[in-house]
Amino acid sequence: MIGLASFNEPGAHGLAFVLDLAERKRAEEGARQSERRYREAQTELAHANRVATMGQIVASIAHDVNQPNGATVTNAQAALRWLGAQSPDLEEARQALGRIVENDNRACASVAAFGN
Numbered sequence: 001m002i003g004l005a006s007f008n009e010p011g012a013h014g015l016a017f018v019l020d021l022a023e024r025k026r027a028e029e030g031a032r033q034s035e036r037r038y039r040e041a042q043t044e045l046a047h048a049n050r051v052a053t054m055g056q057i058v059a060s061i062a063h064d065v066n067q068p069n070g071a072t073v074t075n076a077q078a079a080l081r082w083l084g085a086q087s088p089d090l091e092e093a094r095q096a097l098g099r100i101v102e103n104d105n106r107a108c109a110s111v112a113a114f115g116n
Helices: 022-084 090-115
Strands: 002-005 015-018
Touching: 022 090
Parallel strands: none
Antiparallel strands: 002 015
C-alpha cells in the first residue's frame, strides 16, 4: 500500500509512505485456515461422540433384552424337564412358565423404555 499526504500551507512539507501488508494478509489467511481446521475437528469430534453414544445405547439395549431372554430359555428348559419327568412336577413347571412370562415382560419393557 502506498500513501501520500501533502499540506496546503505554504512551505509545508509533504509525506509519503509505503506499507507492506503482505505479512498481515498471510497471517489473516493462516488464522482463517486455523479456524476452519478447528471447526472441522469439532465437527469430527461431535460425530465420534454421537457414534460412541449410539454404541453405548445399543449395548445397553442388547444387555437389557438378552438377560431376560437367557432366563426365559433356562426356565423353558426347566419346565420341559419337569413335565418330561417320570412323575411330572406340574407346580414347578407352572412356576417356570410364570417366570418366562415375567422375563418376556421385562424384555418388552426394556425395549419400550428406549423407544421413548
